Amino acid sequence: MxxxxxxxxxxxxxxxxxxxxxxxxxxxxxxxxxxxxxxxxxxxxxxxxxxxxxxxxxxxxxxxxxxxxxxxxxxxxxxxxxxxxxxxxxxxxxxxxxxxxxxxxxxxxxxxxxxxxxxxxxxxxxxxxxxxxxxxxxxxxxxxxxxxxxxxxxxxxxxxxxxxxxxxxxxxxxxxxxxxxxxxxxxxxxxxxxxxxxxxxxxxxxxxxxxxxxxxxxxxxxxxxxxxxxxxxxxxxxxxxxxxxxxxxxxxxxxxxxxxxxTLKLRMIQHSENATRVAAYLENHPKVGTVNFPGLETHPQHELAKKQMNGLYGGLLSFSLKDERMEKAFDLLNALRTITHAIHEGSSRSVICHPPSTNFADLTDEEMEKAEIPKSLIRLSVGIENGDDLLNDLEQALNQV
Ligand SMILES: Cc1ncc(COP(=O)(O)O)c(C=O)c1O
Structure with missing residues (x-):
């Protein structure tokens, strides 16, 4: 058969x-x-x-x-x-x-x-x-x-x-x-x-x-x-x-x-939905500068992502604060209560880190510049928790920086 x-x-x-x-x-x-x-x-x-x-x-x-x-x-x-x-x-x-x-x-x-x-x-x-x-x-x-x-x-x-x-x-x-x-x-x-x-x-x-x-x-x-x-x-x-x-x-x-x-597909649907909400929230926040997420219409390759990615954009996004001092990024990371600071991505649990001072720190300044990784870049792997809880956590942390 x-x-x-x-x-x-x-x-x-x-x-x-x-x-x-x-x-x-x-x-x-x-x-x-x-x-x-x-x-x-x-x-x-x-x-x-x-x-x-x-x-x-x-x-x-x-x-x-x-x-x-x-x-x-x-x-x-x-x-x-x-x-x-x-x-x-x-x-x-x-x-x-x-x-x-x-x-x-x-x-x-x-x-x-x-x-x-x-x-x-x-x-x-x-x-x-x-x-x-x-x-x-x-x-x-x-x-x-x-x-x-x-x-x-x-x-x-x-x-x-x-x-x-x-x-x-x-x-x-x-x-x-x-x-x-x-x-x-x-x-x-x-x-x-x-x-x-x-x-x-x-x-x-x-x-x-x-x-x-x-x-x-x-x-x-x-x-x-x-x-x-x-x-x-x-x-x-x-x-x-x-x-x-x-x-x-x-x-x-x-x-x-x-x-x-x-459970991969179910999780990816939830990652993608939460990350789309978080990216839109960050993009409209007065303290946030650039937001990188392929599901955003403002992403330079959004049309390509739409064609290539089957409508699921994953849970990873990165962003910079308008105040680009590294201490400000650190303050934000330290002020979060639910989103956990860890060098990882793709887990059901949301995690955040500052790549230029951690897992991307071994690149030279020139390599980082060519790869367009500013010193202020924060990477957020959005998990599958309740979306409102994630937004509330980001809101209270952004209020402190
Ligand atoms: C896009 C990508 N590819 C490959 C790797 C390496 O994977 P592993 O940590 O399983 O060796 C990583 C690790 O962070 C990654 O982010």
């Missing part, structure tokens, strides 16, 4: 673990295989497993693959509309896996500068140690800059959209076309949109990476990542970089991610 075609909300529940499997496992919830190794019934069987042309179809050792993690990988691949998925111990390790698989010594990568700091450092500092040249696009919304930066030596294009912390939207379809014209892959970081809002592979990207530590798990308990791309790449990476670097997640983390996925 052919499997029915299911919508995202349903795939989030049964993808990779359908009714027949649940019955055969005698477990409604996906089972947690919290084990490193999988006993083989005899030495002869073990030899056969290792003798297979592709020995990786039987479970052997969790650093390679694990049945709980496999369900999560299949569910992520179904949601992203990709051929296969690879779960990793963090978002960073997903990026490192695919970048080090694709880039050889002497290769060139072209990346947007509106990426999370550690990703920027991974490309510009760490990968360059291995003989990779990295060319940086300073305005990822300017397609002509991408065209001018890509060359015959380029082996991959990398973009994050929406970007952290500036919420810049890049045109995935147009960038895919540029990548295709050079016959190179486009890799998209889909962390802040998630597959229920945006499907980069459907727009022509070759690979998607995600930090599932954020919205996918949702409750801030689990560090994890995912790569979704061509099946042959996933198979190849699994038996090389992934296995050698030790990038596999704990099965328990994969299991927590599966629980998180069940």
């Amino acid at each position: 052919r499997a029915p075609k299911l919508a995202d909300e349903s795939l989030s529940m049964v993808g990779g673990y359908d009714k027949a499997r649940a019955i055969s496992e005698r477990s409604l919830a996906p089972p947690l295989y919290q084990t490193i190794s999988f006993p083989l019934e005899s030495a002869e069987v073990a030899r056969r497993v290792f003798d297979q042309e592709d020995p990786y179809t039987d479970y052997i050792y969790t650093r390679r693959h694990n049945p709980t993690t496999s369900i999560f990988e299949e569910r992520m691949a179904l949601l992203e509309g990709g051929e296969a998925g690879l779960a990793t111990s963090s978002g960073m390790s997903a990026i490192f896996c695919v970048a080090s698989y694709l880039l050889e010594n002497g290769a060139e990568a072209v990346i947007s500068n509106r990426v999370y700091t550690r990703v920027f450092e991974l490309f510009t500092k760490t990968l360059s140690k291995f003989g990779v040249t990295v060319r940086v696009v300073n305005d990822p919304t300017d397609l002509s800059e991408w065209e001018q930066t890509v060359s015959k030596e380029t082996q991959l294009l990398y973009v994050e959209t929406p970007s952290n912390p500036g919420l810049v939207i890049s045109d995935i379809k147009a960038l895919s076309e540029i990548a295709q014209s050079y016959n190179v892959p486009l890799i998209v970081d889909n962390t802040l949109a998630t597959p229920v809002s945006q499907k980069p592979l459907g727009l022509g990207a070759t690979a998607v990476i995600e930090s599932v530590s954020k919205y996918v798990t949702g409750n801030g308990t689990t560090l994890g990542g995912a790569l979704i791309t061509r099946k042959d790449w996933v198979e190849e990476i699994r038996k090389t970089e992934y296995l050698q670097y030790g990038m596999a997640p704990s099965p328990f983390n994969s299991w927590l991610c599966l629980l998180g996925l069940e």
Whole structure:
């Protein structure tokens, strides 16, 4: 019997673990295989497993693959509309896996500068140690800059959209076309949109990476990542970089991610609704300067976001106070009573931070200026609490600064 075609909300529940499997496992919830190794019934069987042309179809050792993690990988691949998925111990390790698989010594990568700091450092500092040249696009919304930066030596294009912390939207379809014209892959970081809002592979990207530590798990308990791309790449990476670097997640983390996925769409609807309200409130507040949120009509790429993001703009926004002194931003953060000060985003609980003095502080002043991160920038990850409570908290805190 052919499997029915299911919508995202349903795939989030049964993808990779359908009714027949649940019955055969005698477990409604996906089972947690919290084990490193999988006993083989005899030495002869073990030899056969290792003798297979592709020995990786039987479970052997969790650093390679694990049945709980496999369900999560299949569910992520179904949601992203990709051929296969690879779960990793963090978002960073997903990026490192695919970048080090694709880039050889002497290769060139072209990346947007509106990426999370550690990703920027991974490309510009760490990968360059291995003989990779990295060319940086300073305005990822300017397609002509991408065209001018890509060359015959380029082996991959990398973009994050929406970007952290500036919420810049890049045109995935147009960038895919540029990548295709050079016959190179486009890799998209889909962390802040998630597959229920945006499907980069459907727009022509070759690979998607995600930090599932954020919205996918949702409750801030689990560090994890995912790569979704061509099946042959996933198979190849699994038996090389992934296995050698030790990038596999704990099965328990994969299991927590599966629980998180069940409510992803519901949560994203609420994140998006709350963030839209908060962004509109901040935009009209006399003490607030710029507000960056792709759902606002005043956002410079709002029309593109509307087309690309399926009407759900996520929960992340950033803003500056009109009084741009850093102490003023600190005063606001310290005056909040419900919204919690933490370096995180995408959790059900609202969190706020000041990126220029914390997780983006390692960028040089010049890099920060080019990435348009002013010293006054505050990042707010709007959660799924009651929207009135969030506005009241912001109101009382803004009254104090
Ligand atoms: C957009 C984005 N991509 C990737 C990462 C890295 O993810 P992880 O913390 O899971 O390694 C982060 C972390 O903040 C992020 O914000």
